[in-house]
Amino acid sequence: MTVLPFLTYKVLPSQTIVQENIRFGHVKEDIDALIHALTPILFITKSGVPKPPFLDPGVIQHLTDKPGTLNLLQLLGWHPNHRGDYIFVDANSPEETHQREQVANEFRQFYDELKKTKDRDIGSVENSHTVITTVPFSSYHIVPAEKIIRDNVRAETIKEDLDSMIHALTPIVYLTKSGVPKPPFLDPTIIQQLTDKPGTLNILPLFGCTLNNRGDYIFVDANTSEESALRETAGHEFRQFYDEIKKVKNGNSIVMEYFLNHRNNNFSQVQQSF
Structure with a gap:
């Protein structure tokens, strides 16, 4: 060790x-x-x-x-x-x-x-x-990035779990981009993929996508300029989060292993190979 x-x-x-x-x-x-x-x-x-x-x-x-x-x-x-x-x-x-x-x-x-x-x-x-x-997934104020990663990525299967996360979150990336037409409602398949990833479904309301009485997720216009600005910030953070997931998946897993094995700066000995 x-x-x-x-x-x-x-x-x-x-x-x-x-x-x-x-x-x-x-x-x-x-x-x-x-x-x-x-x-x-x-x-x-x-x-x-x-x-x-x-x-x-x-x-x-x-x-x-x-x-x-x-x-x-x-x-x-x-x-x-x-x-x-x-x-x-x-x-x-x-x-x-x-x-x-x-x-x-x-x-x-x-x-x-x-x-x-x-x-x-x-x-x-x-x-x-x-x-x-390096402290991955720590620079976000609105998107609960760290919790999402800890709830969905296991230390022993980092790259596979991150790849699965990317697959589930990809449709959301396009929905957060300005100028992209919003669909009348989100495809149920997208919702199911997010449901399977704890914490990710809760991201949708940050972008104005809420559940109606029929169980569909629809986009609702912002009521104020402040709410609109908050949504833009959340969208920017989400795209940053998505890009960080891809970078971590394609990089050295040593940082992620340490991150997943330690919470709240609780430093201890863990097995690593340098």
């Missing part, structure tokens, strides 16, 4: 640090720069190493230049004094001492993981970067 990169830490904000400091296409050099900035911290986390009276301003500057890393110092007991120097402050309780030890252990693990990741082949490194910086 391979562990997804930088996601197995309970205290250390490892994912934030990596997302803020490593760019796709510059992964190896950015990791190298991050290692350079973090190396001094590695030494002050080791037990038995004498603490300096204060940390060198050059160390602080390197950390300041790497978003999210300067905050690590306070987790380890280093705080700025009134002159702005970072000095070590003794823990106030056994619990605080234990937490600092946990942070130090996690930091050393994170540092080692950075070095191992940098030394892997570039394809593996960029796959790792993609997993931790």
Whole structure:
């Protein structure tokens, strides 16, 4: 089993640090720069190493230049004094001492993981970067994209399920386009395909397509300019959602596997092959 990169830490904000400091296409050099900035911290986390009276301003500057890393110092007991120097402050309780030890252990693990990741082949490194910086189906305000995907796509059959989703949603793409004549009612076959895909039938009212007393889905004119604008926005989002489904289906499944196996940033170990 391979562990997804930088996601197995309970205290250390490892994912934030990596997302803020490593760019796709510059992964190896950015990791190298991050290692350079973090190396001094590695030494002050080791037990038995004498603490300096204060940390060198050059160390602080390197950390300041790497978003999210300067905050690590306070987790380890280093705080700025009134002159702005970072000095070590003794823990106030056994619990605080234990937490600092946990942070130090996690930091050393994170540092080692950075070095191992940098030394892997570039394809593996960029796959790792993609997993931790990409959240698919998350940029929608009206269309409940994430829920639809989670309700209809299984981690073990991603491409097949996405293909089935595309087939069911294709007729809706045309209905959302401006200038396309609307039919008097939607074909019952389209409705059945959407019914078979949880959450998708509820999209229709967003575009003004509602159920009449005979059970047919018909288009109803918007009552206000605001409602008309909302429908246009929903239509735009839906087409974006549809395009994203196609891109994900034709791309590397590693991001979708991670997305489907983890909810609400509940990071844990999952089986992956880089």
